[in-house]
Amino acid sequence: MEIWAFWKESPGLPPRGPVGRAHPISKSEKPASSRERESRAKGREDKGKKIPQEGAGDGEIQKFDGAGYDKDLVEALERDIVSRNPSIHWDDIADLEEAKKLLREAVVLPMWMPDFFKGIRRPWKGVLMVGPPGTGKTMLAKAVATECGTTFFNVSSSTLTSKYRGESEKLVRLLFEMARFYAPTTIFIDEIDSICSRRGTSDEHEASRRVKSELLVQMDGVGGALENDDPSKMVMVLAATNFPWDIDEALRRRLEKRIYIPLPTAKGRAELLKINLREVEMDPDIHLEEIAEKIEGYSGADITNVCRDASLMAMRRRINGLTPEEIRALSKEELQMPVTKGDFELALKKISKSVSAADLEKYEKWMAEFGSA
Structure with missing residues (x-):
């Protein structure tokens, strides 16, 4: 005699069979007892509760209880995403004074003045940074996390993508549950256009649409803790994109x-040159302000590449024509030669700017229509 029962799919695990398919249980197997059912129910109720680590004292970091989620998913997020205090400060970022001011008001000040940011003054629950590649958006996000003293989640499209059906949505839900657990938290979603592009297009896949919907639902729930006037539970979503015109309208809202x-401005370019070359010996004839004028239109990443290439020029001249044995025999002092003005001229001939005037016009047009700064 066989007893038929329906299996319930466990969250975070691949399906055990076709939906609605009954599985036989042999007569020798006993159905779950009431005690076992109570234990399972308690596990679901305890999901997300703070459990102290072994030997942890008061004030120490609590570990997220991932009951109800696949253990591998929880460990992956803990290991690869959570980063406490990135140690990037405002002074480490050249220029961008207006962006720093706006981010302080939107993210940092509510943590410092919780009594003021209430009611209509409640903090923004989402901030989008728009701009060309290599302008410092990721650095700004890390500076926000450092100044706030928050847990920092660095998320990309690959983080929230899984080959198993339904698992990507669970990753999104788990990310926000962990963020609320480790609050105050900053969730930085880089290249958000690759995760939440416009819905309803002909080439959109059903799985992609479900992930977008889950992300939008979770973001709608992020502001709840702030509206309850508890700054210690704040979850701020910071996003960055190089293609703001591809973002879904609901996400933009x-x-x-x-x-x-x-x-960077002329002043910002000079500051970036100083930051990149602070550990390099330079020829007295070099004037960074003159070089800054020549690299107008270069992004921060472009300027870093120019400085790196110029700093390698002297080494290339020194090892030119030497055998591998002679190169290995060179002392550190022989390679410590100052960077010259000619080195920068050669580097500028090799490295061009990566952002076109047409691209800049598109960014300015989008900001004029949808900007909120």
């Missing part, structure tokens, strides 16, 4: 503050 991160 949830990212209430939209900030433009432009190319």
Whole structure:
């Protein structure tokens, strides 16, 4: 005699069979007892509760209880995403004074003045940083996390993508549950256009649409803790994109503050040159302000590449024509030669700017229509 029962699919695990398919249980197997059912129910109720680590004292970090989720998913997020205090400060970022000011108001000040940011003054629950590649959007996000003293989640499209059906949505849900657990938290979603592009297009896959819907639902629930006036439970979503015109309209609404991160100014370019070359010996004839004028239109990443290439020029001249044995025999002092003005001229001939004038015009047009800064 066989007893038929329906299996319930466990969250975070692949399906055990076709949906609705009954599985036989042999007569020798006993159905779950009431005690076992109570234990399972308690596990679901305890999901997300703070459990102290073994030997942990008061004030020490609590570990997220991932009951109800696949253990591998929880461990992956803990290991690869959570980063406490990135140690990037405002002074480590050249230029971008207006962006720093806006981010302080949107993210940092509510943590410092919780009594003021209430009611209509409640903090923004989402901030979008828009700008060309290499302008410092990721650095700004890490500076926000450092200044706030928050847990920092660095998320990309690969983080929230899984080959198993339904697992990507669970990753999104788990990410926000962990963020609320480790609050105050900053969730930085880089290249958000690759995760939440416009819905309803002909080439959109059903799985992609489900992930977008789950992300939008979770972002709608992020502001709840802030509206309850508990700054210690704040979860701030910071997002960055190089293609703001591809973002879904519903996501754009949830990212209430939209900030433009432009190319560096002449002063900013000079500051970036100083930061990149602070550990390199330079020829006295070099004037960084003159070089800064020549690299107008270069992004921060472009300027870093120019400095790196110029700093390698002297070494290339020194090892030219030497055998591998002679190169290995060179002392550190022989390679410590100053960077010259000619080195920068050669580097500028090799490295061009990566952002076109047409691209800049598109960013400015989008910000004029949808910007909120």
